[in-house]
Amino acid sequence: MKISLNWLNTYFKNKLDGFDLVKKFNLMSQEVSSFEKLLDINGLVIGHVKSMEKHENADKLNVCQVDVGNEILQIICGAPNVDVNQKVIVAKVGAVLPGDFKIKKAKIRGVESFGMICSLQELGIQEFDSDEKGIYVLESDASCGENPLQYLGLDDFVLELDLTANRSDLLSYRGVAYDVACMLDLDIEFRKVKVDREPKENPVSIYTQTKDSSVYYGQVLEGVKVKDSPYWLKSRLIASGIRPINNVVDITNYVMLEYGQPLHAFDYEKIKSDRIIVREAITGEKITTLDGEERTLLDGDIVITDGEKPIALAGVMGGLDTEIDNSSTTILLESAIFNPVKVRKTANRLNLKSESSSRFEKGIDYQETLNALNYACSLLVELADAKVIGNPSFYNNINSKKKTIKLSLDKINSITGYAFTVEVVEDIFRRLRFSYKYRNDQYIITVPSRRPMDSYQDIIEEIVRINGYDKIPVSLPITPTQGGLNHKQSVIRQIRNYFVGKGLSETKTYSLVSLELATLFDQEESETIRILNPLTKEREYLRHSILPSLMGVLSYNKARKIDDVLLFEIANTYFKNGEKLKLAALISGKINNSTWQKMNCEIDFYYIKGLLETLFKELGITEYSFELSKETLPQLHPGISALVKVNDQVCGFLGKIHPETEIKIGLKDIFVMEIDLSNILNRNQTNVLGYKEISKYPSVNRDLAIWLDKNISAKEVVSVIKEVGNKTLNSVEIFDVYYDEEKSNLKSIALSLEFSSFDRTLETKEVDNQINKITDALNNKLNAKLRG
Amino acid sequence: MKNKLNEMIIQAEKSIMSCKTYNDVLDVKAKYLGKKSDFNDLMQELKNLPNEEKPLFGKLINEAKQEISKLIDEKREELEKSKINDLLKAQAIDISLPGRDFTLGHKHVLTKTVEEIEDIFVGLGYEIKEGPEIESDLYNFEMLNLPKDHPAREMQDSFYITEEILMRTHTSPVQVRSLLANAERKPMKIICPGVVYRKDDDDQTHSHQFMQVEALVVDELTTLADLKGTLLLIAKKLFGENREIRLRPSYFPFTEPSVEVDVSCFKCNGKGCSMCKSTGWIEILGAGMVNNNVLQAAGYDPMKYQGFALGMGIERIAMLKYGIEDIRLLYTNDLRFNSQF
Structure with missing residues (x-):
């Protein structure tokens, strides 16, 4: 969520300190992924083009005399739309435009130029104006020498929050304002909304045939003039990361940002009936969405219909057939809530993630659905000459019974390991604007619809973050356990x-x-x-x-x-x-x-x-x-x-x-x-531990070399030896294998045999006997001959 | 006679001093102390002396003999020593030449890091638990407070084998299995290291396969302060005694409250550098108090039992510790890299 500091400031009596806010958000709320000037450019002034003449050596260049307040600058301009008497944005010598473009005193084909008259694109703003053709021309009330960014509302800081899945309340400026007010302990001032309504009947009627839309308000407005939005509105959208389009679309976006409630505007004259029916789509049903793509629907999708066919994909995207265009005059404004899971599935399947769908997916504060609609109506009256026809038509199946959560001070302290007092906890509740009662040693907290919460753990989380994690002491678990590798x-x-x-x-x-x-x-x-x-x-x-x-x-x-x-x-x-x-x-x-x-x-x-x-x-x-x-x-x-x-x-x-x-x-x-x-x-580990006894007496080693068939394995030789050797035979080790070219079917194996006894030093004769037995056996069983 | 003896000693000393070899010494010895030596002549003369003078001169002769014998022994010793010294000199080698090369293998840096973390926790009384990498959706998600339609599931795009079976996206299912297995509800302190998978394209900071260690403590008493103390201890053990930690609010479905844990930058000591992006802090892991829904799913009464969980990526810890900038190096197994650890 990108937040314009200028916009955020409107909710508070005093301007916020942006850098302090970043710190507070990081430690008490959500991680700030960036905080920077919307446009980091110095040396811009509003200039008045006093006179203009053709460059003597270049057809397409004009030499302008521009009043920048305290001096008149000669500036060469190549834009086709530059003209005398325009109020323009001047980058003076020394200014640095995006792309490290330094403005210097220059001589262009023999004529000196002291600055540059700029387009907004050159300042790094894309599509502020729908039909910008060259330099940006300001309204005539702009005064020379002043900062054009301030005049346009672009002298702003943008704070971007990395939102976690549990803080969808921060997807709106009002939600952010609540959080800021809580962190800094400030009062909030929300604007009062008043809608002037025409004393007529709202011609549209609204129905639902699905449980996946709990509330829907529809308001018809007439006499709408589609045009550009004023500077302040465009600037706030740009700072919030949304492209301005026209006043109607901009207002729906602006109100979505303010309340977190997405709105949609239909061209009412393009809707074939005066009935709006919200229902589940029928598998195979088709709609062409605003981006011009034909979408095939499934029965899990929710659609807004004119009673017959879909005119919008609920919460995801409007239909092309009922799109607002420059000639639209009567519009139907929708403010509704749809099943978050259904919206997510549809948006994912069709790859149509948007600012709207992501808000529906995360849940909308139902208490703002009507407020958002009303605020949009008042802005349309103010900025698009709209007339609001009667009261909104609607259905509202919201169960507005407030949820409560019980929590005792003991529980807070036994979970956190910190000694919270009643005073501290109650002060945090006040700052959070949570209403509560205290009964039987327990707080009974009413969960506000803007901050959905399930359990006392959510409340403890709020208390701890506002109190500060730095205040939590350090200790280690005290229950004894035995660790180790298995x-x-x-x-x-x-x-x-x-x-x-x-x-x-x-x-x-x-x-x-x-x-x-x-x-x-x-x-x-x-x-x-x-x-x-x-x-x-x-x-x-x-x-x-x-x-x-x-x-x-x-x-x-x-x-x-x-x-x-x-x-x-x-x-x-x-x-x-x-x-x-x-x-x-x-x-x-x-x-x-x-x-x-x-x-x-x-x-x-x-x-x-x-x-x-x-x-x-x-x-x-x-x-x-x-x-x-x-x-x-x-x-x-x-x-x-x-x-x-x-x-x-x-x-x-x-x-x-x-x-x-x-x-x-x-x-x-x-x-x-x-x-x-x-x-x-997984071998049995309960083997009885022990060791092999060693003899006190010296052992006797004898080497044995034999010739035998090449294909007889060493393993067989060793097993024959072990078979005939008595218990004095300790070990049999092979120490060499040798092949002779002249005896191609034979090989020679050399072995080392160790003999010993536990009760005496072995006599040579005994060992000789053993060796004889062994060589006999090798000869008999493997036809192995002693090597000479 | 006395003069004669003195003269002999001086003569003997001279010839001993001029000896160059052991044989020279033997010659000198024969000359002065042998059977045909000058002393024998003197002994003959002794017989001719009056009886009262015999003892005195006898003594003098003996003393002279002893003196010469001593000088000969000394010379002999000296020559032996110099002979050995010559031998040693001849045998001397250039000790600056390199020693013989015994090829030593190397543990993988991820193994080293895991073992280091395991050892810290084992020292604190934790057991090490393991579980399968192919997991059920039930253990990997649902029992961890991530029901089917939970939006946070998208944070962990997974490799599925069937609709209900997947490659585990974290080692948390081992926690679930351990809780379920602990029918007696004994106080539990475990860590779960292992390989996990997420459907990310491999790049400098992402790997579709990576390693995690998670810790879980569940008993009737463990607090957020215990978590903070444990985190501080781990940060100090892993990154140095002077480290500090900072907790920031975060969100994980399986813990609440949830925190991100930063450690004070060990490169700049918190002053701000490229490593900590000038903030003085480096994010190392996520943690929190076990969510009641997780306890409940495992059959624990959340009003009675509580605890904390924490989890860290081994790759991240290893990369921070050793200054490794590309996670893919950890899985390329270039021996020029692997053999540095």
């Missing part, structure tokens, strides 16, 4: 810390992706969830996997010459049966890679596998396994990927990106993993 939250932090420590950086990517990406890396291949109203195709589906996004991040960074990309993200993925928190990681390039003192490590399958195994260790997860499976994803290399199982349930995968994909995106050696964390996070 198991799941702690584990997630642990996982993040783990990956960061291992050199991976966390990403945040979007959940909404394109259809193509939504199903990649999807183990379940289930249906994706689609957004009904997406912004773009790129953000239309909820992702099943984080990895497509990480692939995008990889490409982005590689394109910026960042070679080592190590990423992880923990985020939700979205399925028809619910959300799954997943952990994804992607690594490509080298780790610990610096040119100095190389200790970098090429990333391979075992790197990402180890990363996950170590995480499992960190989290205390022991029951996990990796399985080569045909069921891993088509996006992965079939021979360098595995399913991950925890407690025998598949919970994710890891591996190398399929070479085909790598070629497609022009990158290689990308390793990824994705784990559904739900299994891991």
